[in-house]
Every structure is written in structure tokens, then in C-alpha cells.
Amino acid sequence: MSNESEKGYLYFPGCSLKSTGRAYEESLLELFRLLDIPLQELDDWNCCGATSYMGIDEEAAFVLGARNLSIACQTPGRDLMAPCSACYMVLRKTQDYTSKYPQVRREVEAAMKRADLPMPGQVKIRHPLEILYHDVGAERLKNLKKRNWLGGTIACYYGCQAVRPYSDVDDAYNPVKMDELLRAMGVQTIDYCLKTKCCAGVLTGTVPPVGRRVNYILLKEAVRKGAQAVVTICPLCQINLDAYQKEISAESGERFDIPILYLPQVLGWMLGGRKKELAFHRCIAGRRYLNEWLRETKEEEAYV
Amino acid sequence: MERQIRYQREARPAWGAEIAKLPGCERLYSCIQCGTCSGTCPMSLYMDYTPRRVIALIREGFYKDALSCRTIWLCASCYSCSSRCPQDIKVTDIMYALKREAIKRKVYPSRFPTPVLAREFYRLVKMFGRNSEFLLVFLLTLKTNPLGFLTMARTGIALLLTGRLSPKVEMIRDAARLRKALEPKEVA
Numbered sequence A: 001m002s003n004e005s006e007k008g009y010l011y012f013p014g015c016s017l018k019s020t021g022r023a024y025e026e027s028l029l030e031l032f033r034l035l036d037i038p039l040q041e042l043d044d045w046n047c048c049g050a051t052s053y054m055g056i057d058e059e060a061a062f063v064l065g066a067r068n069l070s071i072a073c074q075t076p077g078r079d080l081m082a083p084c085s086a087c088y089m090v091l092r093k094t095q096d097y098t099s100k101y102p103q104v105r106r107e108v109e110a111a112m113k114r115a116d117l118p119m120p121g122q123v124k125i126r127h128p129l130e131i132l133y134h135d136v137g138a139e140r141l142k143n144l145k146k147r148n149w150l151g152g153t154i155a156c157y158y159g160c161q162a163v164r165p166y167s168d169v170d171d172a173y174n175p176v177k178m179d180e181l182l183r184a185m186g187v188q189t190i191d192y193c194l195k196t197k198c199c200a201g202v203l204t205g206t207v208p209p210v211g212r213r214v215n216y217i218l219l220k221e222a223v224r225k226g227a228q229a230v231v232t233i234c235p236l237c238q239i240n241l242d243a244y245q246k247e248i249s250a251e252s253g254e255r256f257d258i259p260i261l262y263l264p265q266v267l268g269w270m271l272g273g274r275k276k277e278l279a280f281h282r283c284i285a286g287r288r289y290l291n292e293w294l295r296e297t298k299e300e301e302a303y304v
Numbered sequence B: 001m002e003r004q005i006r007y008q009r010e011a012r013p014a015w016g017a018e019i020a021k022l023p024g025c026e027r028l029y030s031c032i033q034c035g036t037c038s039g040t041c042p043m044s045l046y047m048d049y050t051p052r053r054v055i056a057l058i059r060e061g062f063y064k065d066a067l068s069c070r071t072i073w074l075c076a077s078c079y080s081c082s083s084r085c086p087q088d089i090k091v092t093d094i095m096y097a098l099k100r101e102a103i104k105r106k107v108y109p110s111r112f113p114t115p116v117l118a119r120e121f122y123r124l125v126k127m128f129g130r131n132s133e134f135l136l137v138f139l140l141t142l143k144t145n146p147l148g149f150l151t152m153a154r155t156g157i158a159l160l161l162t163g164r165l166s167p168k169v170e171m172i173r174d175a176a177r178l179r180k181a182l183e184p185k186e187v188a
């Protein structure tokens, strides 16, 4: 176990993890509890601005990021974990552009001054996938393993912004860390060639025919390659693949009913976490499979 | 798409030069029109102009075409083009720059929901410091497609039943100071 994981992490949930992506937060907190790694939620954090702010007012987008980083710097010595891919990328971009472009830095400085906030210093922004891979490590996860995964073969879907444009989490086009962790735990994963193709982001809501078409392609390829579930590390990817399967089935004439899970849900389950704490009940598609796969023992069920 | 003739006199190369001054857009003129961006773009299939063509339009200064096309609103910011471009052009940032220009000049396709969503989101976050997905979807549907409530109902109900959509709006404690930092810019 690395130094960082002993100290624990500051944690930036972001808006999605408090609403549509609640299962991500719940399972992540449970997984880190099982791993005995402390997490501290960033105090009074604000929305990261996602992709929308960059497209309206770039300065405001960087100011939103800078305020969060500034709060993080008030608790020095710990890395900042951002589980949502959009949050992760926006925070990284804020750091990158404020140091690379003097013009951006000046604007952000002026804005922070107006609000009487200190400019952020350097804080390391981390994604849970890479924390689990580097700081925790497959060895430690394996040693703590309590259950086998009964849910069959998995397609690991990495999405875009966790691996691009900053590729510190994993390779931009051929990331493997999720596959390696799961394989180390004895789970089979498919060779999913669409693993970094976009989920269409907010377009499923704004231009539904396009959004659903993109997700149809993603689901179809996963199923064709034999996946029985898809595992994600981003709340937007999860909701896009999960929430529209009925519509996609109706439009394509093919039947899709495949569980879309978060990485901490699967790992947490194998580490002996409870079904409820890992928030499997928040899945929309493939619920009947989940009921079949996730069987708690009699003693576990009795222990409420 | 119909073939269109563009006349040099309609072009304003100086406008392209302005775009190239924005952060992230500086390598615009080194584009070799190889089309790698269009090839890797998951959305190019649904766009009116592919990303490569948009770059060409900006460089020549055909601002009307570059700003009013659907392409920029179909860009999902997946950064595939930026990572793959052999000339290190941050195509995603250029798309962002065009979105901002189009909103500023109010030339986006009318009733096209992506810019409306972006604006409503912008306002909500400015007001509360956080986003409320519930309110956002409500405002978006109201402004672009009032009858769309019915088609979205199934997803909405599924989300409510799994506890993933809450009408509660969260507000940060320090919202007043955040608003100050985000001023004085006002976007319609």
C-alpha cells in the first residue's frame, strides 16, 4: 500500500454523483471503507462546469475549477480524487491552462480577487481508477477478495474524458487498467474495441436520435463480443448506457437488457460489500440478472 | 447536402485570425487537412460539416458557415480529434471557441436544444453553485420541446424509482462570493 492511500484523499464528488450517479458515490465510499482508506469530501465544493461552461464562457469555466482547487489547497498534503470523468478533466484543464496561458491566469486571478478567494497552489488531481491501480494495487485487492464474481464476462468501458486529453490515468485509446484489475480478481473481460468511443454525453438528452444511435452501437458491440455486463468509471457513461435500453431496443428491434455497473460496485462486491451499500438497486437495466448474480449468504442477509 | 459555392468576397480571413488567438486555438493554421479528426470523431456521421471542414472554413474566414452549422453543437467534447491530430491542433478547443462565438452572436440553429441546455446549465450553476439535473431537464424541455415531456417520461420515472433524480436543489454556502467571481460577464 502506498503512502497516499494511508493518508487518504480529499474527495470531489461533483453534481452527478449526488443525483443520477448516486450509485457511483455510494459504492466508491463503501469500497474505500472496505479498503480502510479515509476520504474527506471537499468542503462547500461547487459544480465543475462540465462541458457546458467551456462552450459559453471559458473564463467562468476556469474560475469554477479554480475555486474548487483553492479549497483543496487549504487542506494540504493530500491528493484530490475526482471520480466523474468530466470533473476530473475540467480540474486538470484548469490547472493546465492557468499555468500555460498567461491570459487565462490573469483572468482567473482577477476573478478570484473579486471574490476574495486565494489562487490555488498545486494539488494533485487523481482519478479513482488510477488510485486503485497504483496506490492500492491488484495484489492488495486480491488479498482482500471474499467472493467470486458470478456475473460472467465484463466489457470495461473507459469513455473519453478520463483518458483524454490528459492521459495520466491510462492510455488515450487503449486503456487497460480496469481490465487488469478485474482480471487479477478472476473476472473475465472482453476485448472491447469501443472502450474509449464517446457515449454522446449530453446529446442523449438534447439530440436523442443521435445519442441513442451512439449508445446502440456501444451496447451492440459489447453484447456481440459476449459481455454480460458493462463496467464504467463515469456517471455520464453509466446513465447513457443504462437508462435508454428500452428505447434502443424498440428502435433497433434487438433486445438489450444488460446491467451497466460502476467499477467500485464490482470490486466492492468481491471484497464482501453489501448489495444495498453498493447501490445495485439503482441500476435500471438488467435487474433480473443482478438478482441472480448477487446472492448474499443467509448470515449476511440476517445481519441488517 | 447540396453543393454550395462560396465566394471569396464573403470571407473574412481576419475573423479566423482572431479565433487563432484564443487559448488552445493557436495551432489552427498548421492544419494539413488530413482528415484524421473527422475519421476519429464519433459524431462526424451526424454532422453537416466534418471537423476537418470546419477547420478549413475558419481558416478561410467563412464565419457564417462555421458559426451556424450543427457540427459545433453535435461535438460531445470527447477530445478524440485533439489527441489524434498529427499537428497537435486542439480541435475540441476550437469547437468550444465557435460555440462561444455563436452564442455571443446568437446565430445557433433555433430550437436546437444543445445551446439551450448549455445556457440553462450556466445560469443554474451561477445561481446555486451546483447543478440540479431535475431543474435542468425541466427548463430544457420547456424551452425547446414542451411536448417532449411525454417522451422523456419513461426515463424520468425510471430515474425517480431508483432514487437517482431529486427535485431538491442544493446550494453552496458561499454562493454569493462565487457569483462575484463569475461576474461581471453576463450571457443572455
Ligand code: SF4
Binding pocket: B030, B031, B032, B033, B034, B035, B036, B037, B038, B051, B052, B055, B084, B085, B086, B087, B088, B089, B091
Ligand atoms: S487531424 Fe489535425 S491536421 Fe488533420 S485535418 Fe484535423 S485538425 Fe487538420
Ligand code: SF4
Binding pocket: B037, B040, B041, B042, B043, B044, B051, B074, B075, B076, B077, B078, B079, B080, B081, B082, B091, B092, B095
Ligand atoms: S471532440 Fe468533438 S469534434 Fe472532436 S472527435 Fe469528439 S465529438 Fe468530434
